[in-house]
Amino acid sequence: xxxxxxxxxxxxxxxxxxxxxxxxxxxxxxxxxxxxxxxxxxxxxxxxxxxxxxxxxxxxxxxxxxxxxxxxxxxxxxxxxxxxxxxxxxxxxxxxxxxxxxxxxxxxxxxxxxxxxxxxxxxxxxxxxxxxxxxxxxxxxxxxxxxxxxxxxxxxxxxxxxxxxxxxxxxxxxxxxxxxxxxxxxxxxxxxxxxxxxxxxxxxxxxxxxxxxxxxxxxxxxxxxxxxxxxxxxxxxxxxxxxxxxxxxxxxxxxxxxxxxxxxxxxxxxxxxxxxxxxxxxxxxxxxxxxxxxxxxxxxxxxxxxxxxxxxxxxxxxxxxxxxxxxxxxxxxxxxxxxxxxxxxxxxxxxxxxxxxxxxxxxxxxxxxxxxxxxxxxxxxxxxxxxxxxxxxxxxxxxxxxxxxxxxxxxxxxxxxxxxxxxxxxxxx
Amino acid sequence: xxxxxxxxxxxxxxxxxxxxxxxxxxxxxxxxxxxxxxxxxxxxxxxxxxxxxxxxxxxxxxxxxxxxxxxxxxxxxxxxxxxxxxxxxxxxxxxxxxxxxxxxxxxxxxxxxxxxxxxxxxxxxxxxxxxxxxxxxxxxxxxxxxxxxxxxxxxxxxxxxxxxxxxxxxxxxxxxxxxxxxxxxxxxxxxxxxxxxxxxxxxxxxxxxxxxxxxxxxxxxxxxxxxxxxxxxxxxxxxxxxxxxxxxxxxxxxxxxxxxxxxxxxxx
Numbered sequence: 001x002x003x004x005x006x007x008x009x010x011x012x013x014x015x016x017x018x019x020x021x022x023x024x025x026x027x028x029x030x031x032x033x034x035x036x037x038x039x040x041x042x043x044x045x046x047x048x049x050x051x052x053x054x055x056x057x058x059x060x061x062x063x064x065x066x067x068x069x070x071x072x073x074x075x076x077x078x079x080x081x082x083x084x085x086x087x088x089x090x091x092x093x094x095x096x097x098x099x100x101x102x103x104x105x106x107x108x109x110x111x112x113x114x115x116x117x118x119x120x121x122x123x124x125x126x127x128x129x130x131x132x133x134x135x136x137x138x139x140x141x142x143x144x145x146x147x148x149x150x151x152x153x154x155x156x157x158x159x160x161x162x163x164x165x166x167x168x169x170x171x172x173x174x175x176x177x178x179x180x181x182x183x184x185x186x187x188x189x190x191x192x193x194x195x196x197x198x199x200x201x202x203x204x205x206x207x208x209x210x211x212x213x214x215x216x217x218x219x220x221x222x223x224x225x226x227x228x229x230x231x232x233x234x235x236x237x238x239x240x241x242x243x244x245x246x247x248x249x250x251x252x253x254x255x256x257x258x259x260x261x262x263x264x265x266x267x268x269x270x271x272x273x274x275x276x277x278x279x280x281x282x283x284x285x286x287x288x289x290x291x292x293x294x295x296x297x298x299x300x301x302x303x304x305x306x307x308x309x310x311x312x313x314x315x316x317x318x319x320x321x322x323x324x325x326x327x328x329x330x331x332x333x334x335x336x337x338x339x340x341x342x343x344x345x346x347x348x349x350x351x352x353x354x355x356x357x358x359x360x361x362x363x364x365x366x367x368x369x370x371x372x373x374x375x376x377x378x379x380x381x382x383x384x385x386x387x388x389x390x391x392x393x394x395x396x397x398x399x400x401x402x403x404x405x406x407x408x409x410x411x412x413x414x415x416x417x418x419x420x421x422x423x424x425x426x427x428x429x
Numbered sequence: 430x431x432x433x434x435x436x437x438x439x440x441x442x443x444x445x446x447x448x449x450x451x452x453x454x455x456x457x458x459x460x461x462x463x464x465x466x467x468x469x470x471x472x473x474x475x476x477x478x479x480x481x482x483x484x485x486x487x488x489x490x491x492x493x494x495x496x497x498x499x500x501x502x503x504x505x506x507x508x509x510x511x512x513x514x515x516x517x518x519x520x521x522x523x524x525x526x527x528x529x530x531x532x533x534x535x536x537x538x539x540x541x542x543x544x545x546x547x548x549x550x551x552x553x554x555x556x557x558x559x560x561x562x563x564x565x566x567x568x569x570x571x572x573x574x575x576x577x578x579x580x581x582x583x584x585x586x587x588x589x590x591x592x593x594x595x596x597x598x599x600x601x602x603x604x605x606x607x608x609x610x611x612x613x614x615x616x617x618x619x620x621x622x623x624x625x626x627x628x629x630x631x632x633x634x635x636x637x638x639x640x641x642x643x644x645x646x647x648x649x650x651x652x653x654x655x656x657x658x659x660x661x662x663x664x665x666x667x668x669x670x671x672x673x674x675x676x677x678x679x680x681x682x683x684x685x686x687x688x689x690x691x692x693x694x695x696x697x
Contacts, residue, residue, distance in 0.1 A: 106661045113663060204542070204559060210645045212661050250542070251562045251644025265541045265561075383662035391480045391648045413688035 047088060049323050050148065055093045058313060064096035065120040065313045068108065070300070071101040071255070073123065073172075075326075075333035083329040089320050095313050103255055104211060112137055112305055119305050120314035126299045127213070127371035129168050130161040134373065138303040140166045145315035148322035156339035159299065160372060168301035169318050172336035174273040175297050175359065175368060176214065177290040179257075179280075181267045192289045194222045196268055198241075203248035207260060207269035210252035212386035213371065215242060217296050218270060227296055227369040230378035239385035246389065261286060272298075273356050274336030288356055290363075297368035299339070454676075457669035470670035477653060477671065481678070484649040487564060488632035491571035495579040495628045496621065498572070503583035503620070504613070507590070514588075521580050524573075533570055533641050540566055540642070562644025570638040571628075578627040586620030587613070622686055630679055650675055 049055060067086070077084030086097040102108045105128040111117055112132075124132060132138045143149055149169060156170045178196055182189075184205075187196065197206055197218065209215045217227040219238035229235065250266050257269045262279050271279075276288040302318045304311060320326060324342035331338040331347070337357045338344050344352065351357055359368075374382070461467045506517055524532060539545045540560040547557040560566060590613060598612045599605075636651030643649075650671065657668025 104661070106663060107659050110659045110663045114658075114665075246646060249644075249646065252646055253644070260541075263538075263541065264543045380662075386661070387477075387648075387653070387656070390646060391477065391483075391653075409682070409685040413685045416688045 047083070047092075047325055049092065049320070049325075052092075054147075055316065055320070057093075058316070059094035061094070062096075063094070063310055063313050064098060065310050065317055066098045066100070066118060067121045067317065068100050068102060068111070068117075068119040069121075069123050071103060073101075073300075073334055074099075075329040079333070082333055083326070085321070085326055085329060088326070089317060092320070093313075093316060095310075095316070097317070106211075109137075118307055118309050120308040120310050121302055121317050122305055123171055123300050123302050125371070126159070126161040126301075127373045129301060129303060130373040132303070132305075133162065133167055137306055138167050139306050139308070139311070141169070141304055141315055141318070142312075145312060146319045146322065148319045151322055151324065151327070151340050151342045153339050153341050153344075156299065160370065161299075162301070168303050169322065170299055170301045170339040171321065172274070172331065172334070173297065173299040173339055174336045174357075175290050175295050176217075176270055177273055177276060177288050177295060177356070179261055179269050179271045179276045179286055179288045181261075181264070181285050182287040183285045184267050189287065189289055190292075193291045193293050194218050197270065198222075198245050198248070199268075200248055202267055204250050205267035206245075206249050207257055207266045208242075208245065208249045208252050209270055210254050212382050214270070214296070215252075215386070216382055217369075217371070219245075221291075221294055228372050228374065230375055232378075232381055235378065235381050235385060239389055242386075243389050243392065246392070252390065272336075274334055277335045277354075277356060290356060290359060292367070294367040294369065297364065297370050299370065300336075454669045454672055457666050458673045459670075461666060470666045471674070473667060474670050474674045477650075480648055480650055480653055481675075483564075483647070484633050484651070485678075485682075487568055487647075487649065488571060488629055488635075491568045491575065491632050492579075492625055492629045494568070494572050495576050496625065499576060499579035499583055499624065500621075503580050503587055506580070506584050507587035518584070521577050525577055529574060530637065532574065533638060536566070536570060536573065537561060537641055540569075561642060562646065564643065564647050566642040567639050567647050567649075570642040571632045571635065574638065575628040575632055578631070579624040582623040582627060583617060583620040586617050590616050625686060626683060629682070633679065634675060 075083050075085045077087065086099055090096055102111065105125050108122060108124055109128060109131070112119070112122070122138075129138070143166075146169060152170055156173070158165045159170075162168045178192060178194070180192070180196065185192075185196070185202065196202075197208065199206075209218070216235070216238050219241040220227050220229055220234065223234070223237055223241055225231075225234045225238065229238075251260075253260065257266075257271050258275055258279060260266045261269055261271070262283060271288070273288070273290070280286055280288055302321060304314045304318075308314055321330070322340060324340070324346065327338060327340040327343035328346045331340070331343050335357070338347075458470055459466055459468065461469065502521075506514060506521075509517060537544075541547070542557065542559070542561065544561070546560060550557050594612060594616070595608060598608045603611065633649075634651045634654075636649060636655045639647050639649040639652055645652075654668050654671050654675075656662055657664045657671065
């Protein structure tokens, strides 16, 4: 999700004043005294795995697996004292990890659908998992090879997107909320709701998701519809709502929210809880609120696509990601919420009681919605409405100039041709 | 005659990587998921007319600005002393050494609401202006990124204009104004047309510039195509149809453009 974060930080810090590059685990790292290099860091933390024999099965075979994950969604050891999870996996098992990133579920879907790429582990979100199950794009796992599944909290098993829990192992979850600059936005925290994104007082200071599913969910929630509605009229009403917002939206973005909010380029944006917490660490003026009226709850889970070349090694990787130490290292680094009981128990009290990362169960049950896969018709309808909304002309000027220019060009070229024709005739005589 | 065989590798390359993909685009554009023939996707392109018009309009503006800016630069460059030309040419190319994305990111930082320009404006007490996420910013991004592609062909054509031709013009009573319009400009026309092609074609199909500097609300054809292949609406058939229409459109525009170049120097 934070695909551009590092690149952009680099450019920004060079051009502007400060570096935005952070990890959210700074506070947790202060205990690890040394660890100037990654090697030293990983030795400082002792990694214990439940069953070493299990992991060394493929040693020496020179296997490698292709892992396709969200950007910045794993502990990379970039900050002092944190684990480089993929390197640890290779060290332990002898299996190489080719690790690549995507930014949206749809990008992942297109990549898999387009063919030509064989991934062994992917981490899509809830609705995408059910879509991929339906289209036979991911395969059932052998849970005997994933004993660490036992750590997954019971309320994150057998969810609607994978009712029998045969295809996926939950990795993280979180909610969508609003991140805003509380020094400028003059509204008490309790009253913040989705309508803040439509507040004309902050015109041109508002960012919006550049992703129809997330954007429609916000509009639908404001209109009082279900976030999973397939009713064409409700979708149209939501699109009209988004259209109204267009005039005051500064830009439609995804990962750029991180940089723009961090740099103070915008005041209000919807955002995912984990990334928002990472920004808050560095910006005292920003605040993050999960709207009281309700929000969407997403679960990202590890899956194995059909066509994976190393299924058993992939299962081993998934099992490794569920090792308590590894799950903790990841969750501590990326700041999202964990469905992993042992990792959760290792977290600081402060994090565990945070209403942002771990809202109380009542709120989750009453006010959050997990996206389900929409029917093809509803998806297409939403897509068409979205494109229509985005391409709608707000400045009415100039639209006729291009066609007129084209016609002019054609006329001129015809005239030139005729002139040439006459000239060539003249030349003959 | 033997020389012909040296072009064989390039021919093979062209067939595999240009002709075959083009045929695939055409195939996708005219088929549905099952592989049956349909013109549904081609006719669906019609609903995006406003995006086409906006793309053409923005890239035309960008091309025109590039031409106006590049022409004097190229002329001055071509009339410089030889040893200076190399240095100046390198300065023109210098920005292209840096990654295209990074340069556009830099513009985001410059134009942003709290960016360098607005920062300076507030320092001198002026009202900040909205620069980023406008169609103006998109045009700026296009001009900035594609300007060298206009300067280089213009320069290479003008460099070949013999100095004695200009001398003859002034000898025969041309003032500097008519020298430029009646001698230099007609002679540089091939450079103008190829410069326009090299700026207009990439500008019309760009998607990352409009995404980064247009804030996602100034959708261009490139964005639309990207959405069909990698974005939120996965529909390669429609994407291929849009690409095909775009290609046809560019072909038409380029044909029209070639009418302006001198009779025997038709450049594509």
